[in-house]
Amino acid sequence: MSDRIEQLADQMTLEEKVSILSGEDFWSVPAIPRLGIGKLRVTDGPNGARGGGSLIGGVKSASFPVGIALGATWNVELVKEIGAALADEVKSKNAHMLLAPTVNIHRSVTNGRNFECYSEDPVLSGELAVAYIVGLQGQGIGATIKHFAGNESEIERTTISSEIDERALREIYLIPFEWAVKKAQTWGVMSSYNRLNGTFTSEHDWLLTDVLRNEWGYDGIVMSDWFGSHSTAETVNAGLELEMPGPPRDRGQKLVDAVKSGAVSEATLRERVINMLRLMERVGSLDDHRPFEEKADDRPEHRALIRRAGAEAAVLLKNNGALPLKGDGSIAVIGPNARIAQIMGGGSAQLNAHYRVTPWQGLVNAVGEDRLSYAAGCTNHRFEPVLRGGFKVEYFANQTLSGEPAHVAMQDEAQAFWIGHIADGKVDPLHFSARLTGTFTPETSGIHRVGIYSAGFAKVFVDGKLVADAWTNWTKGRTFFEEGCDEVVGTIQLEAGRAHEVVIEFATKDFATLGLAAFAAGIGLPLDDAAITEAVRAARNADTAIVFVGRNGEWDTEGSDLPSIDLPGRQNELVAAIANANPNTIVVLQTGGPVEMPWIGSVAALIQAWYPGQEAGNAIADVLVGAAEPSGRLPQTFPVRWADNPAHSQDKEVYPGLEGKVRYEEGIFVGYRHYDKLGLTPLFPFGFGLGYTSFAVSDLTIADDEFEAEGNLTVGVTVTNTGSREGSAVVQLYVSDDASSDPRPAKELKAFSKVALKPGESAQVTMGLDARAFAFFRTQAKHWLVEDGTFTIRVGLSSADLPLSAQVTRKTTLMLPV
Numbered sequence: 049m050s051d052r053i054e055q056l057a058d059q060m061t062l063e064e065k066v067s068i069l070s071g072e073d074f075w076s077v078p079a080i081p082r083l084g085i086g087k088l089r090v091t092d093g094p095n096g097a098r099g100g101g102s103l104i105g106g107v108k109s110a111s112f113p114v115g116i117a118l119g120a121t122w123n124v125e126l127v128k129e130i131g132a133a134l135a136d137e138v139k140s141k142n143a144h145m146l147l148a149p150t151v152n153i154h155r156s157v158t159n160g161r162n163f164e165c166y167s168e169d170p171v172l173s174g175e176l177a178v179a180y181i182v183g184l185q186g187q188g189i190g191a192t193i194k195h196f197a198g199n200e201s202e203i204e205r206t207t208i209s210s211e212i213d214e215r216a217l218r219e220i221y222l223i224p225f226e227w228a229v230k231k232a233q234t235w236g237v238m239s240s241y242n243r244l245n246g247t248f249t250s251e252h253d254w255l256l257t258d259v260l261r262n263e264w265g266y267d268g269i270v271m272s273d274w275f276g277s278h279s280t281a282e283t284v285n286a287g288l289e290l291e292m293p294g295p296p297r298d299r300g301q302k303l304v305d306a307v308k309s310g311a312v313s314e315a316t317l318r319e320r321v322i323n324m325l326r327l328m329e330r331v332g333s334l335d336d337h338r339p340f341e342e343k344a345d346d347r348p349e350h351r352a353l354i355r356r357a358g359a360e361a362a363v364l365l366k367n368n369g370a371l372p373l374k375g376d377g378s379i380a381v382i383g384p385n386a387r388i389a390q391i392m393g394g395g396s397a398q399l400n401a402h403y404r405v406t407p408w409q410g411l412v413n414a415v416g417e418d419r420l421s422y423a424a425g426c427t428n429h430r431f432e433p434v435l436r437g438g439f440k441v442e443y444f445a446n447q448t449l450s451g452e453p454a455h456v457a458m459q460d461e462a463q464a465f466w467i468g469h470i471a472d473g474k475v476d477p478l479h480f481s482a483r484l485t486g487t488f489t490p491e492t493s494g495i496h497r498v499g500i501y502s503a504g505f506a507k508v509f510v511d512g513k514l515v516a517d518a519w520t521n522w523t524k525g526r527t528f529f530e531e532g533c534d535e536v537v538g539t540i541q542l543e544a545g546r547a548h549e550v551v552i553e554f555a556t557k558d559f560a561t562l563g564l565a566a567f568a569a570g571i572g573l574p575l576d577d578a579a580i581t582e583a584v585r586a587a588r589n590a591d592t593a594i595v596f597v598g599r600n601g602e603w604d605t606e607g608s609d610l611p612s613i614d615l616p617g618r619q620n621e622l623v624a625a626i627a628n629a630n631p632n633t634i635v636v637l638q639t640g641g642p643v644e645m646p647w648i649g650s651v652a653a654l655i656q657a658w659y660p661g662q663e664a665g666n667a668i669a670d671v672l673v674g675a676a677e678p679s680g681r682l683p684q685t686f687p688v689r690w691a692d693n694p695a696h697s698q699d700k701e702v703y704p705g706l707e708g709k710v711r712y713e714e715g716i717f718v719g720y721r722h723y724d725k726l727g728l729t730p731l732f733p734f735g736f737g738l739g740y741t742s743f744a745v746s747d748l749t750i751a752d753d754e755f756e757a758e759g760n761l762t763v764g765v766t767v768t769n770t771g772s773r774e775g776s777a778v779v780q781l782y783v784s785d786d787a788s789s790d791p792r793p794a795k796e797l798k799a800f801s802k803v804a805l806k807p808g809e810s811a812q813v814t815m816g817l818d819a820r821a822f823a824f825f826r827t828q829a830k831h832w833l834v835e836d837g838t839f840t841i842r843v844g845l846s847s848a849d850l851p852l853s854a855q856v857t858r859k860t861t862l863m864l865p866v
């Protein structure tokens with residue numbers, strides 16, 4: 049630590065010290081001009097840097113593949129490169145820290161935020177988190193790994209207590225954080241919203257001080273998740289440096305008083321301040337006095353990187369030879385995701401992308417429009433499509449739309465996410481009302497659905513008639529981070545070509561946890577049987593049918609979990625009908641996790657393309673035509689049925705939670721560990737993915753098959769490209785403890801390596817295992833134990849394809865400290 053930091057801390061008054069322990073506004077920590085201390089700015093990630101505005105609109109940014117897509121690349125070098133590119137993006141938004149990566153574990157297949165997180169496996173998550181942070185921080189931008197810890201579901205996330213036993217925490221949920229601290233020296237950690245075993249993580253002494261600082265040696269800062277701090281002295285004493293966002297609610301004068309009364313000691317306060325100053329020095333904000341200015345920085349090298357990463361994330365799950373596309377035959381492009389670019393999930397990770405390439409456009413670019421025909425078939429949205437067009441917005445400085453408007457503005461869509469400074473500062477963002485007026489001109493006559501959901505009260509009038517009312521009977525639902533109601537839908541007959549007047553009235557209401565006002569209003573014409581019939585006709589008339597199905601960021605989103613893992617709407621019916629009409633049916637699935645696939649036996653090929661960022665359509669087309677290889681491997685087990693998933697239970701406390709608790713009953717048996725334990729065969733196993741070539745592993749060598757417990761083990765294996773195209777293999781190494789005093793998973797991923805090989809080429813892969821790779825955690829004794837005896841090392845190309853194995857013997861027992 050520099051002397052300067054100590055000196056600054058010495059010079060600061062109590063009030064100044066307290067001032068940098070809370071945000072000033074949504075995205076910054078205040079400057080202290082008297083001491084020349086600049087403002088620290090943060091911006092949301094993880095799949096880009098959104099910048100300092102609202103969640104909707106704002107300055108444009110590069111949109112990278114989402115977390116689960118990076119998880120599917122199994123490529124640490126690529127993720128490091130992405131981390132470095134994200135640093136450029138953060139700089140373009142004039143910020144110093146990225147609120148990323150997100151490393152919560154895929155416990156339930158229905159978690160709304162799994163798309164943002166890498167994997168069900170702690171080692172894969174941990175390795176990728178380290179790469180991301182090293183890439184980012186190597187360019188001077190701070191990482192804020194989140195959400196620490198136990199935030200594996202979005203249900204009642206700001207209050208629920210995740211009941212997790214210590215062994216599961218240590219062996220599964222904490223690993224990515226531990227590695228981020230120990231191997232990547234992360235500068236920031238964000239506490240989660242939830243409670244952990246009864247205590248909010250933002251005031252969890254054991255988590256923030258005993259584990260994070262004392263055991264792991266962390267010297268960065270911990271910031272609360274937004275509005276996730278609930279106390280003054282407790283959070284400061286437990287180890288939370290920063291309350292976010294600002295202005296302060298729990299700190300400010302309350303903290304000054306707490307120090308004066310002795311509830312927080314001067315020494316503790318100083319420690320928090322020193323940690324903040326150290327961070328400011330690391331990220332350069334201490335001396336950053338530039339005026340705030342954000343810009344859109346659309347770089348060709350970012351475009352290329354995103355396209356490459358998007359293709360690399362794609363997982364080929366089935367292929368009977370239909371892919372890559374051959375010849376110059378006609379292609380029917382079908383499905384709700386064909387002409388809408390699904391590039392990211394929803395919630396705080398969303399951003400205003402520079403552009404969005406649809407699969408249709410990607411295919412037009414790759415094969416030319418002449419070969420293509422199109423039919424939507426059905427829809428897959430959760431909410432009616434947001435109304436677009438010019439809307440006049442009148443803001444009132446009261447909650448009753450009375451009197452003269454305090455401010456009038458225009459906006460181009462019927463949705464808003466009002467936080468911070470709004471309406472030119474003329475209204476209080478938590479106490480105001482607004483009226484939006486615009487028009488909607490339908491393309492087709494018919495009975496339209498009009499939908500509204502809002503964090504606040506809202507109503508939609510069409511041609512003066514109240515059609516959707518989320519005001520009179522507003523009830524809490526699963527939108528806007530659980531501050532909003534579920535969508536309220538009404539219907540109305542509308543005429544093609546006529547400009548129908550649409551008026552939306554909105555008023556703020558008291559909020560539960562997050563201080564925000566928001567709404568979204570949409571109008572849609574439901575697709576009926578005729579749309580499926582038309583798609584079937586298109587499929588019949590083409591040589592190949594490609595069906596683009598899945599979900600979107602309305603489903604895969606922060607703030608709500610999925611109701612099931614069925615494809616929404618009539619998509620299963622659509623896929624089955626198309627496969628029936630054309631034997632050459634290829635499915636491209638875009639979701640943030642698995643879906644049940646009743647049609648899997650009847651399709652020719654299936655690609656899981658996730659949400660790959662702004663180049664989505666190009667990346668997908670690259671894979672379809674074979675310009676790039678789908679070299680992704682599943683970072684999450686795809687079960688046959690939702691019911692097979694470890695968190696699926698008749699006991700509501702196990703999932704989704706009951707009376708304020710969600711009990712992680714399965715303990716360490718998460719993901720493939722669970723399927724192995726129960727002997728369940730998944731639809732597609734963890735680590736699985738085909739490619740356009742084939743690989744074989746051979747010659748497993750182990751340096752020494754008998755060694756002392758503390759010794760490291762080096763495992764060698766040869767991997768050969770046995771096919772006729774260039775491609776990448778992901779060599780995976782799993783360890784099994786042959787006899788253990790405590791129950792252990794049948795196998796656990798402990799190392800992996802991605803290797804690109806030309807046809808016929810072989811490479812020698814070396815993977816190292818340290819003592820921890822053999823250990824399990826003993827809760828009573830509070831140590832990691834490596835028992836003596838034999839272990840089996842298995843190596844192969846997925847968790848269900850491990851042809852090579854060898855036994856090693858540990859001659860002695862070893863206890864490793866926490």
Ligand code: BGC
Pocket residue numbers: 092093147194273274396529
């Ligand atoms: C999310 C965080 C995010 C923060 C700021 C919260 O709702 O949980 O991941 O960084 O908002 O947008």
